[in-house]
Amino acid sequence: MAKKGILLVISGFSGAGKGTIVNRLIEKYDEYALSISMTSRAPRPGDVEGVNYFFVSREEFEKTIAENGLLEYAQYCGNYYGTPRAFVEKKLSEGRNVILEIEIQGATNIKKAFPESLLIFVTPPSAEELERRLRSRGTETEEAIRGRLARAHEESVGMDTYDFIVINDDLEKCVDEVHGIIETSRKQPVRMQDFIEDMKKQLDVYR
Ligand code: 5GP
Numbered sequence: 143m144a145k146k147g148i149l150l151v152i153s154g155f156s157g158a159g160k161g162t163i164v165n166r167l168i169e170k171y172d173e174y175a176l177s178i179s180m181t182s183r184a185p186r187p188g189d190v191e192g193v194n195y196f197f198v199s200r201e202e203f204e205k206t207i208a209e210n211g212l213l214e215y216a217q218y219c220g221n222y223y224g225t226p227r228a229f230v231e232k233k234l235s236e237g238r239n240v241i242l243e244i245e246i247q248g249a250t251n252i253k254k255a256f257p258e259s260l261l262i263f264v265t266p267p268s269a270e271e272l273e274r275r276l277r278s279r280g281t282e283t284e285e286a287i288r289g290r291l292a293r294a295h296e297e298s299v300g301m302d303t304y305d306f307i308v309i310n311d312d313l314e315k316c317v318d319e320v321h322g323i324i325e326t327s328r329k330q331p332v333r334m335q336d337f338i339e340d341m342k343k344q345l346d347v348y349r
Contacts, residue, residue, distance in 0.1 A: 147173070147234045148324055149256050151242045151249045154264030155294040157276045159310045163264060164243055166317045175233040176241050180206065183221035196226070214255070216247040223248070239324055246300040253303070260327060262320060263304040267311050269294075 154160040168174050180196045182203045191197055198206070203222045206212055215224030225242055233240045242252065249261050266272045272294060276287050301307065306323055310316045 145237050145328075147175075147236070147238045147240055148328055149230070149234060149240055149242070149252065149259040150174075150320075150324060151244060151252050151259060151261045152264060152320075153244060153246055153249050153261070153297075153304070154310075155266070155272055155297055156290050157272055157294075158264045158266055159275075159313070159316075160243060160264040162313060163308075163310065163316055163320065164241055166313060167241070167320060170317060171321060173237075173239050174241055175229075175238040176243070177225050177230055179223055179242075179244070180212070180226055181221060181223045183219075183223075214244070214248045214251040216245060216251075218245055218247075225252075239328075246297065246303060250300075250303055260306070260323065261304040262306045262308055262323065263301055264308050264310050264316070265301075267309050271311075 152160050152164060164176060168176055178192065178194075178196060180198055180203060182198060182200045183195075185191070185195075185197050189195065189197075200222065203215075203224065206224070206226075207215060211227055212224040213227045213230055215222060217223075223244070225244065225248070230240050230242075242248070244252075252259050253261055266275060269291075273287070273291060276282065276290055282290075308316055308319055308323075
């Protein structure tokens with residue numbers, strides 16, 4: 143039987159570089175597929191339909207919930223965000239590892255529904271570095287930076303929900319670290335199961 147892929151949830155502070163890590167992971171290895179979320183928020187300049195999100199109305203979103211079309215969903219800053227079910231199930235059954243880049247409520251619900259999923263939280267090495275990265279973008283007001291830092295404080299409360307914390311101080315190192323986590327957990331349980339099945343068969347003769 144073909145091996146099922148791993149469901150991988152990546153969350154992190156805004157400014158932690160999780161988007162860059164996910165893009166690099168997909169570029170570097172074929173075995174990953176990125177889930178595109180559905181949202182009721184309006185597209186921002188530069189957002190592309192079907193690439194960043196599937197943009198829908200609140201009504202369409204609620205209809206999709208009612209049809210059980212989402213694997214998880216959450217409200218964030220007054221908008222709905224959710225993971226379309228069909229894509230994830232198809233890719234997992236094809237043996238691909240599926241990445242969900244979602245916030246903590248969604249991550250918690252995924253862990254409840256899929257205990258074998260892996261939850262990774264990406265963070266810069268320190269709060270000082272987080273602030274430095276947010277400032278170095280040079281595009282945001284002092285108020286917006288303060289807002290993002292306050293949000294980071296809120297998000298830090300849920301960090302212990304995650305299976306792994308990955309510190310992003312070097313992109314390539316970080317990408318390999320995430321890939322290493324997946325590789326290890328992919329091999330371990332499968333080998334165990336194979337071993338147990340084989341052992342049971344062998345012991346059957348003594349029944
Ligand atoms: P943004 O509006 O900045 O694109 O996203 C806001 C937040 O929603 C981010 O933390 C992002 O990770 C999260 N998010 C994006 N898609 C989903 C989803 O499908 N489900 C959940 N629970 N959160 C999502």
